[in-house]
Amino acid sequence: MIRVQAGPFDPGEELAELAREAPSSGAIASFVGLVRPRSGDEPVNLLELTHYPGFTERIMAEIVEAARQRFSLEACRVVHRFGTLQPGEPIVFVAAASHHRRAAHDALDYLMDRLKTEAPFWKREHGPAGARWIEARQQDHEDRSRWEK
Amino acid sequence: MRILFYGRLSEAARASERTMALPAGVCDVAGLRHALGREDEPLAEALAGAGVRVAVNGTVVVGEMPLLGDEEVAFMSPVSGG
Numbered sequence: 001m002i003r004v005q006a007g008p009f010d011p012g013e014e015l016a017e018l019a020r021e022a023p024s025s026g027a028i029a030s031f032v033g034l035v036r037p038r039s040g041d042e043p044v045n046l047l048e049l050t051h052y053p054g055f056t057e058r059i060m061a062e063i064v065e066a067a068r069q070r071f072s073l074e075a076c077r078v079v080h081r082f083g084t085l086q087p088g089e090p091i092v093f094v095a096a097a098s099h100h101r102r103a104a105h106d107a108l109d110y111l112m113d114r115l116k117t118e119a120p121f122w123k124r125e126h127g128p129a130g131a132r133w134i135e136a137r138q139q140d141h142e143d144r145s146r147w148e149k
Numbered sequence: 150m151r152i153l154f155y156g157r158l159s160e161a162a163r164a165s166e167r168t169m170a171l172p173a174g175v176c177d178v179a180g181l182r183h184a185l186g187r188e189d190e191p192l193a194e195a196l197a198g199a200g201v202r203v204a205v206n207g208t209v210v211v212g213e214m215p216l217l218g219d220e221e222v223a224f225m226s227p228v229s230g231g
Contacts, residue, residue, distance in 0.1 A: 135226065
């Protein structure tokens with residue numbers, strides 16, 4: 001299940017809903033990404049996130065479906081925000097339910113590595129020195145490529 | 150047709166969206182990219198930047214794609230999800 005929304009979400013509530021969807025799983029792992037308060041030495045005042053409505057949801061659904069198959073997940077949930085966010089606010093929620101711990105943990109890593117490099121979101125940080133675009137780093141692409149083996 | 154610009158391309162194009170007719174003589178994505186950058190050096194440079202992807206009607210173009218003029222064409226700079 002994927003959701004892209006402008007408003008805030010409650011990670012605890014998302015986790016509880018996922019648990020209800022996966023009553024026979026033996027392991028649930030979750031990850032919450034937050035808006036960073038600093039970027040290097042600069043404070044971040046705001047994060048602006050745009051996406052491509054329709055296209056973004058489709059790419060995210062493909063990534064989630066690939067994770068479900070690859071790790072035999074019982075359930076999987078990704079919630080991603082767009083719009084204007086404050087430092088410290090949750091920006092992404094990812095959770096996976098599986099029979100065993102390892103698959104759930106690996107699924108989160110896989111999902112985040114693919115979301116960082118493939119999900120059509122564009123980030124712009126606003127700080128005292130102005131605004132700057134954030135793009136996936138070389139490290140993100142290297143992290144993504146380890147799943148191609 | 151509807152042209153969308155995402156990420157730093159929206160800054161180079163000074164708009165996130167343009168509605169226009171298919172420029173005369175243009176029949177594919179490469180032609181459209183060239184026409185958009187003509188007389189607009191910053192946009193031409195941005196469109197030629199590393200990692201820029203194009204989607205036509207919501208499908209990423211691999212290689213080349215013919216255009217008729219009724220499409221939605223999105224030019225996307227490298228993403229940063231998560």
